[in-house]
Amino acid sequence: EMLKNSKEFYIKQKNKNWQMDTSLLELFGKTVGFIGTGTISKEAAKRLKGFDVNILGMNTDGRDVEYFDKCYSNDEIDEMLKISDIVVVAIPYTEKTHHLINKDRFDAMKDESYFINVARGSIVDEDDLIHALEIKKIRKAAIDVVEEEPLDxxxxxxxxxxxxxxxxxxxxxxxxxxxxxxxxxxxxKRFKNDEELKNKVNINRGY
Structure with missing residues (x-):
């Protein structure tokens, strides 16, 4: 929706404004960087493959993950951000990921890149996101979460x-x-067949 300016078209429709937009972009050839390579990111990466997109991922140790062309470690996050046209946040919220995406991370991103957060609001410093959007460092963003919900x-x-x-x-x-x-x-089913896991659980329970 961001690359195709869908929001603007909805406004035009509401205002009965028939006006062509020649600034539309496409996914083909873009680089998408996923912060987190878990199930959500893997499913998204699998679907993006059909658009000939360069798919990057960031995880703890930079290990290879199916559907990703290259993965970076946590320490290499800025390296990945610098070459990503679209950045997607899809990691769990922890003390370590609190405000992981802040002014420094936005500064590391490409000018006029696109930003998506479908994880947790507190992973992103909201004030820094607002600033990045206001100065158009981030061309457009799509967020499903905010630091305090509902959004004030x-x-x-x-x-x-x-x-x-x-x-x-x-x-x-x-x-x-x-x-x-x-x-x-x-x-x-997996638990039932995994004796080692059951033993660990029983030990933790004191059995």
Whole structure:
């Protein structure tokens, strides 16, 4: 939606404004950098393969992960950001990832890059994100999470024209209950067949 300026087209439709936009971009040839290479990132990377996208990932030790053309370690995050046209945050929130994305990280990104956060709001310093959007260091952003939810009506984020905000809604679909059940079922089967894991659990329980 960001590369195709969908938000602007919705506004044009509301205003009954028939005006062509020749600034549209495409995914082909772009470099997408995922901060985190877990299930969400892997599924997204698998789908992006069909667009001939260069897919980068960042994880703890820079280990190779399926569907990623190259992976970087945590210490190499700026190296990955410098060459990414689109940056996607998809890591868990911990003490170590609190405000991981801050002014220094935004400064390391390419000028007019695109930024997406589908993880947790507190991974991103919100004031620094607002500043990066205001000066157009980040051309556009799409966020499904914020530091304090619901987003305060007085937040500057609401008034920026280069951001798409959704209310922590990206995980919802008609199949979410089925997928949740399938995941729990598969995990239970794996646990049943994993004697080493069961022994560890029993030890922790004092059995």
């Amino acid at each position: 009506e007085k937040s500057k984020l609401w008034d920026l024209d280069n951001i798409i905000i959704t209310p922590h809604n990206s995980w919802i679909s008609e199949n979410k209950a089925i997928r949740t059940f399938d995941t729990i079922y598969e995990n239970l």
